[in-house]
Amino acid sequence: MQKSQRLIQLMMRINAKRSFTVRELADEFGLSTRTITRDLQELSELGVPVYSIQGRGGGYKLLQERLLPPISFTENEALAMFFACQSMDYFSSLPFGEGADAALHKFYHYLPADVREQIDRLKSRVMFWSPYRSMSAEVLQTLLQAIMIRSVVTIQYKSSRGVSERNIQPIGLYASSGYWYCPAYCFTREDIRQFRADRILSAELNGTVPCRSDISQKTLLDKPNKDDLEQTTLELEMTKKGVWLLESNPRFGPFIRRNEDGSGALTMEIAVQDLNFYVDMIWQWGDEVKIVGPAEAKAYMHQKIEDMRLLYVR
Structure with missing residues (x-):
């Protein structure tokens, strides 16, 4: 196996494992521990966020922000991804941090010159317009993280009655008319409520409140059943x-x-x-x-x- 192919396979393998030892990888690839250690050092220099664990047992782990292996796209697929990212340009805040802009830049940079020219001709001619609404990107990112890791969030929420503190378990995030909404189970009201993200003044993950397993199974497609109400x-x-x-x-x-x-x-x-x-x-x-x-x-x-x-x- 060529070294370049081995490094790609090694990167894919450690992305899947997250934590591992040199001996485990050496046994899987049929190589010496010295070769695997040298390969890990090269991947680290290339930007793969690997760090060693000191102490008994030792080994390696990946930082939370992992690098994905190379993915091949057709021109049409790349164009679709470009416009999917561009569709969010008019939102004042996104729950992805700078990830969408970085991904868009990578797609554009590596497209063939003639395809980039076609995209340039479409700029300001194809738009996914959304009204500008001011809101906190940090709040959106916290809500998204809570959904991914199944965590309760403590929020300060501003309503017509004033500001109140709530513990909520987010179900999802969706955008409409420029606003971001977060349907969530409210532990204060003991019911599913809808929270508008721009009215959330602060949001912090709260690991002291256990999540409800039934809420964790819900998605945005699960509409509240109001048949039992008057x-x-x-x-x-x-x-x-x-x-x-x-x-x-x-x-x-x-x-x-x-x-x-x-x-x-x-x-x-x-x-x-x-x-x-x-x-x-x-x-x-x-x-x-x-x-x-x-x-x-x-x-x-x-x-x-x-x-x-x-x-x-x-």
Whole structure:
């Protein structure tokens, strides 16, 4: 086996093992311990973060930031990765630190010159736009780390009621309209709640609070089941434009019934505790969408209209 091939295989092997002894590697590769020690020294000089463990047993370990073995990409795959990274350019903060920028630079740098020229022509012509929202990159990174290592996080959270300290077990992270959201189990409320990352003032891993195994199994695809909560029937009437506005909304679209003239109506069951949330959403569509029921929803809308009227009374 050529030395270059041996070094690549050795790098792949120690990436998989993380901790190992020279004797273990020597036995696996059928080489002397002196040769393996020399190879490890070369890998270290090339940037593989290997360090020795002193004391009884000894051996080697990899630092947390490991190097991955070389991966071959086709031009189309490299372009896809480039634009996947570029899609996050408009987020003010990312949970990956500088990793995305570094990866993007590597892809761009090693692409053939003609492919780089094609990408340059597309710059500022293909965008994945997202509204700019200011938030802490450190908080996002802590939440992401907690998800990866299954850890509870102690946060300082700012809500309309003020700042409170919470212990949460994050389920995931997702972005919408420029904001990052973190659905998590709140040990204070003893329920799954959604936290907006820009409202988290600080976040620290907390190893003293054990994670709940049932929460660890959940993903972002597991929507909270509200069937056991008190339900009410939301009824709406829509103009033709109102149908157009609501049909692309996944909360409303599946329940729309269209009339022959293009207008429509909607009937859907929702949890009572979410009623104000839905009315606040409907508010943005003005007179294109009318609430027919329930009475509580109409009353809340009337109150919003009155509050707005009083705001502009002189």
